[in-house]
Amino acid sequence: MATERRGSEQRPSVRQPTYLFGSTMLRPVRLAFGLAPVITVLEAGGHAVQPLLEAADIPRFALEEPSFHIPFEKELRFTRLALTALKLPHAGLLVGQGYHLVQFGVLGLAASCAPNARELFHTILAHPILAWGCIELSFWNDGDEEYVSFEENAEVGDCAAFFVERDTTSTLTLLRQTLGADLKPLSVHFTHLPPPAVDIYEAFFACPVYFGAASNQIRFAQAVWDRAPPQANAMSYRFFENQCQRLAAVMDEPLRYAGVLRTRLRAATPIPSLPEVVQALHLTTRTLQRRLDEEGTSFSAVLAEVRRERAMELMARSHLDNSAIAHALGFEDASAFSRAFKSWSGQSPRDYRRHLWDESAQP
Secondary structure, three states: OOEEEEOOEEEEOOOOOEEEEEEEOOOOEEEHHHHHHHHHHHHHOOOOOHHHHHHOOOOHHHHHOOOOEEEHHHHHHHHHHHHHHHOOOOHHHHHHOOOOHHHHOHHHHHHHOOOOHHHHHHHHHHOHHHOOOOOEEEEEEEOOEEEEEEEOOHHHHHHHHHHHHHHHHHHHHHHHHHHOOOOOOOEEEOOOOOOOOOHHHHHHHOOOEEEOOOOEEEEEEHHHHHOOOOOOOHHHHHHHHHHHHHHHHHOOOOOOHHHHHHHHHHHOOOOOOHHHHHHHOOOOHHHHHHHHHHOOOOHHHHHHHHHHHHHHHHHOOOOOOHHHHHHHOOOOOHHHHHHHHHHHHOOOHHHHHHHHHHHHHOO
């Protein structure tokens, strides 16, 4: 009979559970924003994050771009560096508490509208590329109990215990956010040996925590999984679930620096200069130019494209004069804007506007 160790306590465990669903969460590309909880813990401990990101070849702006994805190898490299800096045996417990459904974007919206907690969890497992799991998760029925199992895989290597603790902790964190802060599991089980301080685990989970177990589990009464989230709504659930499927398909397409730059330039008024852009993206001018060159374009080409688009939109607004438009597009003065506009359209701003007015006056 297998036994589990909780401190010096021995506890028998004999179960014949039924598998319900599961997923191998690890995917070759990852949403970079998933590193945010690790970074929060690093910063809270006074650790410099930028050197770790640079060592893992992850641009800082990636953490602010909702669709920026990175290879898992870079995430794992950053995680190892972070754990080395933190030197905390319970780092997974701390990081796992930093996950919230709102961080999952449209996947979090879909999960929060699910008919019950079981389907909430199932929804996250159904779209692993939109989540941040690195190990295999499965859901089991065991009579009047149901539990989540966390199985390490070879890819995570020496970070296995961290990821197991992080995902176990985040599972309870998400459920407490949805069903109530007083939610308590029946028990939590880890296959690795106990850390120096077991009491902080029991304080968070508010239930017996066993180390040296046969498998990694977090167990609840079946009735917990039957409970409906406050935002449960069948129509919204179907809508957001459909959006998850579309977004997951887009994730297979590589993200381009030109696309990030284009989005930044379009969103700002006035349109920023190159030094302002690289500062906002936490890059050097040389790095951005090199990335754009690899994609067959340049900052000046993307800037001209965005300015041209915006100019055509703004010229249609009769209350804006050339000076106001020049400012919005990031030109030094109206003369510089007029010269650029003529190079784009073959007309001066005055002639272009006259053409627009003539067209609008026609019946």
